[in-house]
Amino acid sequence: TERILLRLKQHELPLPPPNLVPLKAPVPDISTSIMEEKASILHLLEVDLNNLTGYA
Numbered sequence: 001t002e003r004i005l006l007r008l009k010q011h012e013l014p015l016p017p018p019n020l021v022p023l024k025a026p027v028p029d030i031s032t033s034i035m036e037e038k039a040s041i042l043h044l045l046e047v048d049l050n051n052l053t054g055y056a
Contacts, residue, residue: 027051 027048034040 030044034044
């Protein structure tokens with residue numbers, strides 16, 4: 001174990017991790033009231049799928 005510790009002391013200290021940058025969600029949250037109408041759901045899904053396709 002002494003050899004290991006000696007070798008570890010000879011190496012440079014590791015760099016700190018990079019800062020995390022928060023990402024904005026590509027699709028906004030859905031309200032629960034929209035789930036009552038089929039037409040609203042289909043329209044929302046179409047818009048969200050178009051957004052995701054453009055995001056990718």
